[in-house]
Amino acid sequence: MKVLVTGASGFLGSHIVDACVRAGDEIRVLVRKGSDVSHLQTVPGIEFAYGDLRDIASLRTAADGIDVVHHSAARVTDKGSRSQFREENVLGTWRLMEAARSAGARRFVFISSPSALMGVRDGDRLGINESEPYPPRYLNLYSETKAAAERLVLAADRPDFTTVALRPRAVWGPRDHSGFMPRLLAKMMTGGLPDLSGGKPVYASLCHCDNAVEAAIRAARSDGVGGRAYFIADPEPVEVWSTLADLAERFGGVPPVKRVPLGILRAAAFATDMVWELPPLARRWSPPLSRYSLALLTRSATYDISAARRDLGGPVVDHEAGMARLTAWINSIGGVDAYVRKVQQS
Template sequence: MKALVTGAAGFLGGHLVEMLVERGDEVRAFIQHGQDPTFLQTLSGVEVIQGDLTDRTSLKCAVQGIQRVYHVAAKTGPWGPEAAYEAVNVRGVLDLIAAAMEAGVQRIVHTSSITVYGHHLRGVITEDNPYHAEDNPYSRTKISSEHLIFQRVKEHGAPVVIIRPAWIYGPRDTASFGRFVKLVESGKGFILGNGRNIVPVVYVRDVAQGLIKAGDAGNHAVGRAYTIANDQRVTQEDYLNLIADELHVPHLTRQYPYSAAYLAGRIAETIWKVKDPQRQTPPPVSTYGITLLGGDQRFSIDRARQELGYNPEFDVKRGVAEGVAWYLNRESRTTRQNEAVSSGT
């Protein structure tokens, strides 16, 4: 099987490439200009190409000779110019689908997000829950792209399956998991509210498994969306204190009221919109981050289990242990490198 992975230099994309190689697929790794290809170049038989999701010519080149496309790349985060999100998350997606169909690609797996359900949730959320756009361009463009994908499936027979991952964590995640581990390690970690809310964490290789199974699934999966999460009910307190246990540091005791933190995020966003209408720099706190950590978010994975054969393999204890081991190894390497530089060796 010859597969293309977009966003291959990223956290999820890198793990997906690794797992595809492990099962014997030929992989073409699509990365943005300027991204570091070093890790991908260590994997046997991976073809690394550079391109741009907003450049139709590079997309057409990327899909030539490909049987499956795993579209992982996206402009993420809740803050930035709307036009930049539109260019990558909407127009880039449609251009990739068009190029892939023209090249005869058999299956396209599009990575969306649980953000399409909104952040203020009640009860257990299934794929039948309605869209709810939050006040950020990431949420809006993820919903917009899904609408247009379903339209392409219906009107043009686009062979697309949509995967909606929950809050991904694990080794090589410097943007989220690594930041939380550092906070807990330094004694600056905190709990929002009483800490008993369910956090929708899912280990990175389980998400990659879901993407692969969506690629392998029969035609019944085309035009369907699947939430990929861990159905183990993990509270915020459980998650953060498991990190503390792996670091051998005390459990978190500092608590902040959830409502006050959310209000602070809303005020910060309002001020930043006035100060920086182009959204070039993010505020110090956002409602997106507050609801992700402090909100109660429960998701059903019954559809993915039944229709894709998806089954999470990493419970949170094992996943956190793997992630913290990566973090400690990374910190140790950084310390040794800094010591070598300071000693002149």
């Protein structure tokens, strides 16, 4: 197949490109001018299309002759105003989908997120499946706009244009310099990460990058997936704080020990979120703390992946194998100190 990959210069998008190569696809990538394409330039036979999700003309050019779109690009930072998030995550997805459909593409694989279901008042949620409804109020703009984009994608499913949404949770693995795991590891290397568990276990479904991209490749080829969303995760959930302690031990960092009262943190996160609703502030800086970032570390969130196992096949990498791959990659780029420097620069 001839595929278009958006977000290809990013962490997950670059792994989707690699997986498409292994699957024998012809690959075109949509990247912004000025993006870091150093990895993509090592991929033989790749075709570059330069453009932007805000530029419909560039999207039409990128989609010309394409069979399948893997849409991984999104505003995932916690910096930005409501209009910026809507422009990139919602309208950008709609423009790309319209360009793909008009150009004759047959399938649109949307990289969504379980964050599309994160509500303000949620507590611990264990083993939820795809019947879980969207919340009435979202935890942040990222959650709100990913949900809106996902709804657009699923509603666009037609017999001649299959749409499917994948919800990988907390994607991790080699080449990630800005996700949750590298940022937390960087803090632990300096002893700067407190224990926010509140003295209770916090369980989470994670998703190794190889499990996410395998689901994407199969979603581009599987029958019966049209108009559906799927949770994608590693075979078993982990306990967050013991996993972080293991990560610190593995790389010589300082595990989280000092506990901070959650009530104080929640009040601070709420106040920060209120202040960061001011567009001039939101556009320029990321908040030092948010209810969303706090929820990721203090709320249990695990997902039932039986639907994905049934329709897309099971995950291919378990946690231990994934950690071994991550360790080997970190060692290959000069060790944990070089890794942390790269994280701090991103």
